[in-house]
Amino acid sequence: MIVVTGATGNVGRPLVRALAEAGEQVMAVSRRVSQADVPDGVRAVQADLGSPSSFGSVVDGAEALFLMVSGAFVPLDEVLAVAKDSGVGRVVALSSQGVATGRHPTVLEDSVRGSGLEWTMLRPGGFASNAFRWAESVRSARKVVAPFGDVGLPVVDPDDIAAVAAAALRDNRHAGAEYVLTGPVAITPREQAAVLGDVLGEPVRFVEQTREEARSVMLGFMPPEVAEVTLDVLGAPTSGEQQVSPDVERVLGRPPRPFADWVARNAAVFR
Numbered sequence: 203m204i205v206v207t208g209a210t211g212n213v214g215r216p217l218v219r220a221l222a223e224a225g226e227q228v229m230a231v232s233r234r235v236s237q238a239d240v241p242d243g244v245r246a247v248q249a250d251l252g253s254p255s256s257f258g259s260v261v262d263g264a265e266a267l268f269l270m271v272s273g274a275f276v277p278l279d280e281v282l283a284v285a286k287d288s289g290v291g292r293v294v295a296l297s298s299q300g301v302a303t304g305r306h307p308t309v310l311e312d313s314v315r316g317s318g319l320e321w322t323m324l325r326p327g328g329f330a331s332n333a334f335r336w337a338e339s340v341r342s343a344r345k346v347v348a349p350f351g352d353v354g355l356p357v358v359d360p361d362d363i364a365a366v367a368a369a370a371l372r373d374n375r376h377a378g379a380e381y382v383l384t385g386p387v388a389i390t391p392r393e394q395a396a397v398l399g400d401v402l403g404e405p406v407r408f409v410e411q412t413r414e415e416a417r418s419v420m421l422g423f424m425p426p427e428v429a430e431v432t433l434d435v436l437g438a439p440t441s442g443e444q445q446v447s448p449d450v451e452r453v454l455g456r457p458p459r460p461f462a463d464w465v466a467r468n469a470a471v472f473r
Contacts, residue, residue: 203226203227203228203229203263203264203265204221204226204227204228204229204265204266204267204268204371204372205228205229205231205261205264205266205267205268205290206218206221206228206229206230206231206268207231207232207249207251207267207268207269207270207271208231208232208268208271208296209230209231209232209235209239209240209246210230210232210234210235210239211232211270212329212331212360213270213296213360213363213364213367214230214232214268214270214364215239215364216360216361216364216365217268217364217367217368218230218240218241218244219241219364220364220365220368221368221371221372222240222241222243222244223241224368224372226371226372228240228243228244228245229244229245229246229247229260229264230244230245230246230247231247231248231249231260232246232248232249233248233250234248235247235248236248247260251271251276251281252276254277254280254281254283254284255284257281257284257285258284258287258288261284261285261288261289261290262288262289263288263289264285264288264289264290265289265290265291265292266290266291266292266293266294266371267285267290267292267293267294268293268294268296268367268371269281269282269293269294269295269296269310269314270296271310278309278310278313278314279313279316279317282313282314282317282319283317285317286317286318286319290319291319291320292319292320292321292322292371292374292377293314293317293319293320293321293322294321294322294324294367294370294371294376295310295314295321295322295323295324296324296326296363296367297310297311297323297324297325298325298326299325299326299327299382299383299384299442299443300431300435301325302325302380302382302442303440303442303443305434305435306431311323320374320377320378321377321378322370322376322377322378322379322380322381323379323380323381324363324366324367324370324381324383325380325381325382325383326358326363326382326383326384327355327356327357327358327382327383327384327385327443327447328355328356328357328358328435329357329358329360329363330357330358330359330360330385330461330464330465331360331464331468332357333394333398333461333464333465334468334471336348336395336398336472337471337472340398340402340406340472341472341473343407344399344402344404344405344406344407345406345407345408345409346391346394346395346398346406346407346409347409347410347411348391348408348409348410348411348416349391349410349411349412349413349415349416349433349436349437350390350391350410350413350436350437351390351391351392351408351410352390352392353390353391353436353437353438353439354388354389354390354393354444355388355389355435355436355439355443355444356384356385356386356387356388356389356444356445356446356447357384357385357394357461358383358384358385358450358458359385359458359459359461359463359464361459361464361467362383362385362450362454362458362459363383365450365453365454366381366383366449366450366453366454369453370453376453381447381449381450381452381453382447382449383447383449383450383458384445384446384447384449384450384458385446385458385459385460385461386446386457386458386459386460387446387460388444388446389461391408392408392410394461395407395408396408397461397462397465398465398472400462401462401465401466401469401472402469402472402473413433413437416433416436417429417430417433420432420433
């Protein structure tokens with residue numbers, strides 16, 4: 203059995219689907235998951251990683267664990283110890299490219315490396331699905347509002363992250379690997395707006411925010427220190443953050459999906 207935490211998220215949902223389609227026995231775990239949220243044959247379990255003691259019954263007998271934690275405090279060492287004691291042998295952790303570039307803390311990866319479990323680290327850059335934040339303005343005004351309109355980053359399709367995670371969960375040849383996951387080309391917010399317009403068949407106007415305007419919006423849903431780091435990445439990315447990684451193609455045997463593919467699959471949200 204493979205346990206997927208964060209099973210209703212942008213990565214967890216396609217990961218559960220991919221594993222189920224591959225014939226794996228899957229348990230989908232989230233704080234607010236139900237059987238209606240998962241494919242037939244997948245067991246949905248509500249659980250909170252903030253309570254490691256209750257997590258033991260969830261992972262009991264599992265062979266592998268996909269670990270996705272939010273920004274909330276989670277006692278990672280305890281969670282991983284419970285998983286190991288319950289028989290889990292392999293963990294695939296959703297980390298961040300920011301760990302490699304020094305922008306994000308190493309707490310998650312340090313805990314995973316010290317767990318005694320076989321591990322694989324996934325380090326995605328920016329998600330294509332971050333474009334969901336523009337959905338309301340695109341629907342109502344055919345407008346995208348964002349800072350740093352001409353700074354490009356190779357945003358990655360969450361379905362590609364899920365596909366790499368599925369491969370690592372099912373095959374121990376990925377043990378000890380650290381995969382940086384990006385899209386096939388750097389794309390700017392202005393170019394993303396143009397792609398949205400192409401898919402929708404109507405022009406989508408781009409409106410550039412100042413850094414302070416963007417920061418003011420971000421503070422509504424993230425801590426100040428996280429907002430500052432995010433703005434630094436968006437406005438002044440390192441060469442590593444702008445570089446296209448070969449790891450998606452290396453693992454999957456195909457190039458990563460472009461942003462336009464993600465928009466086409468999610469076009470209904472923007473109409």
